[in-house]
Amino acid sequence: MAETETPRTPLPPLPPGDRLEVVTSWDADVPYQAWRPQILTPATFRPAAPPHVFAVANQKGGAGKTTTTVxxxxxxxxxxxxxxxxDGDHQEAALSAWLLPQYPDGQERRSLRSVFFDECTLAEASYPTRYERIDIVPSGADLQRVEYERPIGAEQALAAALAQEAEEAGGRSPYDVTLIDGAPSLGLVTVAALTAADEVLVPIKVGGLDMKGMASLHRTIRSVQRKTNPKLRVAAVLLTAWDKSGFARELAEQVAGDYPEAAVIPIRRGVRASEAPLAEQPIRLYAPDAAPAADYDQAAAVILPGREAAA
Incomplete structure (x- = not known):
C-alpha cells in the first residue's frame, strides 16, 4: 500500500442516542400505525467475524449502496x-469522490481497473483515505473497460487478488473488513464482487421500484452461488430511507421471507445525512446525532460485532 504523510482523522464513537430494538421475529398482529422500526435477527442469522469480505449490491441506483459502504x-x-x-462503481459521484484517496506524489495512480487488467496487485492499488483505519481501492470512468473488454478471468479477478494478498501476508488478509461497493447494475464487475465476497449486503430504498428490482438481484445472487461462489450468503438487507408505512412493513416482510438467514435492518430518513457526501465526510462525523448515523452504527455491530462484543 502506498504511504502518505497527510494526517488522518480518527472516527470517534457516536454519542448515546435513540437505538432500535433488536428482535428475532416481528409481531404480525401489530397495526403498522403502532409499528416501530426494529432490527430483525432471525434464528438462522450468524454474525460475521474478521477477516471478512462483504459485497454491497443492488442493481437499482439510489438504493444507498455507497452510503451504506461508507x-x-x-x-x-x-x-x-x-x-x-x-470502489466498484465507475460513476464520478461514487465512493472515491466521497472518501478521497490520498495519492502519494510522483507515483503512478492505480485503481480497481488496474487490478482487473493484472497491472498491479490489490495492495498496490490500495491508498489511505483521510480517515484512520480506512483505506480505499479507487475507481473512475475507466472501470467501464472491464465490462466491454472483458479481460480473461474477470469474474474471478477480485477473488484471486484477495487470495494472493492474503497469501503474501502470511495466510490472512491484512484487513479485518473489506467492503466492495457495487455499481448500479448486475454487470461483470458486480459479479466479480459477489464471487469474491463471503457475504452480500443489500441496501433497498423503501419504494415500489426497488421492490420490483429485487427479483433480478435475487436471480444474480443465486446464479453466483451455483457457478462461482457456493459459500456466498446474504448477511443483511438494509431498508434505507425508512419511514413508517404499510408499504415499508410489506417490503420488510418480503425480504425476510426471501432471505431467511439475513438480518433486516431499517435505516431511518435523515435530512442532514443526505448532505454528508457533499461535505466529503461520513454521516457519523457530519451529523452524529442524525438517526441514520445511529442506525448504521447499530447495523455494523449486528453484522460484525466490535472486538469487545466478539470476544
Whole structure:
C-alpha cells in the first residue's frame, strides 16, 4: 500500500442516542400505525467475524449502496477494525469522490481497473483515505473497460487478488473488513464482487421500484452461488430511507421471507445525512446525532460485532 504523510482523522464513537430494538421475529398482529422500526435477527442469522469480505449490491441506483459502504466502514473503523473499501462503481459521484484517496506524489495512480487488467496487485492499488483505519481501492470512468473488454478471468479477478494478498501476508488478509461497493447494475464487475465476497449486503430504498428490482438481484445472487461462489450468503438487507408505512412493513416482510438467514435492518430518513457526501465526510462525523448515523452504527455491530462484543 502506498504511504502518505497527510494526517488522518480518527472516527470517534457516536454519542448515546435513540437505538432500535433488536428482535428475532416481528409481531404480525401489530397495526403498522403502532409499528416501530426494529432490527430483525432471525434464528438462522450468524454474525460475521474478521477477516471478512462483504459485497454491497443492488442493481437499482439510489438504493444507498455507497452510503451504506461508507457508514459501515466508518463504524467498523471506529470500533478498532482495519477496513478497506473497494470502489466498484465507475460513476464520478461514487465512493472515491466521497472518501478521497490520498495519492502519494510522483507515483503512478492505480485503481480497481488496474487490478482487473493484472497491472498491479490489490495492495498496490490500495491508498489511505483521510480517515484512520480506512483505506480505499479507487475507481473512475475507466472501470467501464472491464465490462466491454472483458479481460480473461474477470469474474474471478477480485477473488484471486484477495487470495494472493492474503497469501503474501502470511495466510490472512491484512484487513479485518473489506467492503466492495457495487455499481448500479448486475454487470461483470458486480459479479466479480459477489464471487469474491463471503457475504452480500443489500441496501433497498423503501419504494415500489426497488421492490420490483429485487427479483433480478435475487436471480444474480443465486446464479453466483451455483457457478462461482457456493459459500456466498446474504448477511443483511438494509431498508434505507425508512419511514413508517404499510408499504415499508410489506417490503420488510418480503425480504425476510426471501432471505431467511439475513438480518433486516431499517435505516431511518435523515435530512442532514443526505448532505454528508457533499461535505466529503461520513454521516457519523457530519451529523452524529442524525438517526441514520445511529442506525448504521447499530447495523455494523449486528453484522460484525466490535472486538469487545466478539470476544
Amino acid at each position: 457508514e459501515l466502514a466508518a463504524a467498523w473503523a471506529a470500533a478498532g477494525y482495519r477496513v478497506r473499501v473497494i
